[in-house]
Amino acid sequence: MKPVIGVFQAWFCIVVSVFAIVILSVIGALFQSNHHSMTGSMDDPEHPKAVAATVFSAVIIYALFLVGCGFQAYLHFRENRKGAIRIS
Template identity: 55%
Template sequence: MKPVVSAMKAWSCTVMSVFAIIILTVLGVLFRSGHEELVGGIDDPADGKAVSKTVFSAVFVYIAFFVFCGLQGLLHIRENRRGAISL
């Protein structure tokens, strides 16, 4: 199986996805717990649990990106071990 994206794009996407998963998970947990800084003001959302569901759905999208891009990176490693020339 051949990689779809370049090695640099695959590894960049993988690293950014890890950071996005960590940051969005922390935000989702804070919204779910009703942290005062996030749901305590006048302009802030009243229903933190609904917001956390949306944030966690974005986390699942980034998990899919992480899996896809990580597999693409691993395909590049496997292809380089076979002696293929990359242009």
């Protein structure tokens, strides 16, 4: 199998996905626990559990991106181990 995206794009996607998963997981956990920093003012959402579910669905999407881009990076790594000549 040949990679579809470039090696730089694959690694950039991995880094962004990991960062997004960590940050969104913390934000979702704060909404899930009804933490006062997320739900303590008048402008905050009325249903923090629904917001947490939406944020966690974004975490799942970023996890799928992480798996897909990780597979692309693996394909690049495997292609380079074979000694194939790359034309960029």
